[in-house]
Amino acid sequence: AAAVAVALLLAVWSCAARVASGLSFELTAGKELCFHEITHKGNKVLAFFDVVSWGYGAYVYVKVRGPGSKVIKDFDAESEGRVEFTAEADGEYSFCFSNPYTATEVSFWVNIENDFGLADVIKEEHVNDMVYSVERLNSLVSAAKIDLSSFKAREARHRKTAESNRRRVTFWAAIECALIVIVAGAQIYRIRKLFENKRSI
Amino acid sequence: AARGCDEKGVIAARGCDEKGLNCGVRASAYGRARVLVRKCAPESMKKKTAAAAAMMMLAAAACVSCVAGLRFYMHPQSEQCFSDSFEEGRRVVGDVVVASGKGVIEIDMVIKDEAGAVVWQKNNVDHAKFEFTSTAAGRGHDRRSRYHSGDHDEYMYDDDDDMWHSPKYEFCLSSHRGDSNARKRRVTLNVHSGASARNYDELAKEEHLSELETTLRGMYDELTNLMQEVEHVRMREDALRVINESTNSRVVWYSAISCVVMLAVGAYQIVYMKNFFRKRKLHVF
Numbered sequence: 028a029a030a031v032a033v034a035l036l037l038a039v040w041s042c043a044a045r046v047a048s049g050l051s052f053e054l055t056a057g058k059e060l061c062f063h064e065i066t067h068k069g070n071k072v073l074a075f076f077d078v079v080s081w082g083y084g085a086y087v088y089v090k091v092r093g094p095g096s097k098v099i100k101d102f103d104a105e106s107e108g109r110v111e112f113t114a115e116a117d118g119e120y121s122f123c124f125s126n127p128y129t130a131t132e133v134s135f136w137v138n139i140e141n142d143f144g145l146a147d148v149i150k151e152e153h154v155n156d157m158v159y160s161v162e163r164l165n166s167l168v169s170a171a172k173i174d175l176s177s178f179k180a181r182e183a184r185h186r187k188t189a190e191s192n193r194r195r196v197t198f199w200a201a202i203e204c205a206l207i208v209i210v211a212g213a214q215i216y217r218i219r220k221l222f223e224n225k226r227s228i
Numbered sequence: 229a230a231r232g233c234d235e236k237g238v239i240a241a242r243g244c245d246e247k248g249l250n251c252g253v254r255a256s257a258y259g260r261a262r263v264l265v266r267k268c269a270p271e272s273m274k275k276k277t278a279a280a281a282a283m284m285m286l287a288a289a290a291c292v293s294c295v296a297g298l299r300f301y302m303h304p305q306s307e308q309c310f311s312d313s314f315e316e317g318r319r320v321v322g323d324v325v326v327a328s329g330k331g332v333i334e335i336d337m338v339i340k341d342e343a344g345a346v347v348w349q350k351n352n353v354d355h356a357k358f359e360f361t362s363t364a365a366g367r368g369h370d371r372r373s374r375y376h377s378g379d380h381d382e383y384m385y386d387d388d389d390d391m392w393h394s395p396k397y398e399f400c401l402s403s404h405r406g407d408s409n410a411r412k413r414r415v416t417l418n419v420h421s422g423a424s425a426r427n428y429d430e431l432a433k434e435e436h437l438s439e440l441e442t443t444l445r446g447m448y449d450e451l452t453n454l455m456q457e458v459e460h461v462r463m464r465e466d467a468l469r470v471i472n473e474s475t476n477s478r479v480v481w482y483s484a485i486s487c488v489v490m491l492a493v494g495a496y497q498i499v500y501m502k503n504f505f506r507k508r509k510l511h512v513f
Contacts, residue, residue: 050298050310050399050419060308062300063414135298161443168450175454179461186468193475200482204489211493215500222508 049136049176051079054087059125066139067117073173074122074137075109077180081187084129094118107181134180138173140166297418302326304333304410307402313394314362314421320397322419323357331410333403340398347397362395362421422453 054060066072078085089102094116102108114120124133302308314320326335339348339358348358401415426449432442 050312050417052308052310060300062298064299137298161447164447168447168454171454172450175457175461179457179464182461182464182468186464186471189468189471189475193471193478196475196478196482200478200486203482203486207486207490207493211497215497218501219504222504 049134051132051134053132054124054126054130056130057127059123061121061123062135062137063119063121064137064139065119066114068114070114071140072114072120073111075173075177076124076133076135077107077177077184079132079134081184085131086126087131087133088125090123092121092123106184109177136173136176138169297416299414299416301412302335302401302403302415303412304403304406307400309398309400310417311396311398312419313396315394316362316364318362318421319359320362320419320421321359322417323355324353325355325416326353327414329411329413331407333406333410333413335401335403335413335415337399337401340400342396362397364395
């Protein structure tokens with residue numbers, strides 16, 4: 028029984044902790060790209076996406092669909108999003124990305140909890156509490172990795188915004204000062220001209 | 229019948245045929261599964277053979293959803309690229325699986341680094357594994373040190389990647405060869421790096437670790453990586469704070485300067501025009 032428990036733990040860890048990093052892909056304008064996952068009822072699905080490109084037009088439309096094309100969540104022109112749900116039925120779940128106007132680079136990450144009927148086995152076998160705790164630790168580590176990845180992506184985007192902000196402030200302040208001086212000069216010049224060839228009023 | 233079982237008492241694992249064999253997802257050395265068949269035990273039997281059931285479930289479970297990756301469809305005559313950044317020096321492993329389908333279609337995969345050099349390539353991929361170590365493609369100087377030393381040129385932070393650079397790799401799949409009646413194919417791409425990429429089987433043998441110890445060692449590595457990344461993100465956020473505070477003070481200064489300039493110029497205008505009229509002996513005032 029101990030061997031079973033340990034082997035079970037091992038299997039769970041090797042899967043739960045094996046989390047791929049978020050890959051980014053280039054989404055061409057007008058084309059839709061879908062990712063599919065097949066899972067069983069009761070599994071927890073966690074996905075997040077973040078638009079890597081920055082600027083005007085840096086958003087995507089995302090549709091999360093369940094089996095039978097039932098829409099689970101819909102994102103309209105969002106630059107980041109997170110969806111977490113428990114699969115209600117066995118089948119294929121799809122995440123579709125599109126942007127009708129601009130090409131964008133999006134980074135996407137999905138994690139599906141594994142379905143071993145673990146809870147049943149544990150209850151029946153009266154497995155050691157430690158095994159169960161370590162299994163839960165695994166899920167927490169995976170969840171932490173997910174959240175950290177999403178945080179990194181957001182931070183990168185916010186820093187781009189802050190840098191752009193600073194550049195804009197500097198640039199437009201300089202333009203403003205220059206404009207004031209130019210307009211003042213132009214005013215004086217114009218008024219002088221007004222009086223140049225005229226006789227005194 | 230127990231959950232998910234059919235009348236014969238057999239579950240087909242994902243991608244498997246009717247006999248429960250030849251499953252689409254195969255085992256890799258970085259997962260632990262070897263057996264891909266999952267058998268159901270009807271309710272009555274479960275209590276008697278709980279141990280047996282658990283063993284079998286283990287064996288199967290270790291595989292089915294093990295490799296967390298992206299699954300998508302490749303259409304004929306198309307290209308799809310994915311990219312990711314990996315910290316320098318980290319080992320990157322992964323695999324790509326192309327499911328079978330109608331018609332003949334050849335899917336090629338190529339991995340390129342930032343300079344465009346090919347790191348790995350395979351034509352007509354069916355199921356292939358790849359592995360490489362992330363190396364910086366000869367970048368001149370390390371800009372990160374410029375930030376820390378404090379002598380940074382404030383206008384140089386154009387690109388996020390410049391300051392916090394991790395080598396970026398591109399995984400490209402293309403399907404330009406094949407016949408006309410080929411339909412789309414399902415492709416699964418998995419990429420792991422860092423702790424996920426270590427081969428724990430070998431480690432267990434080398435150091436004679438028990439299974440529990442191996443598991444815990446793996447978890448330890450994962451958490452160590454996680455903590456490193458947290459530290460990295462914390463530094464980046466510090467840079468964000470610096471930028472924001474600098475913008476905040478700049479807004480105040482530039483607005484003040486702007487107002488002063490406007491007042492000065494206005495005063496100068498009035499003085500100038502006064503003198504002008506005086507010279508012309510136009511006593512408008």
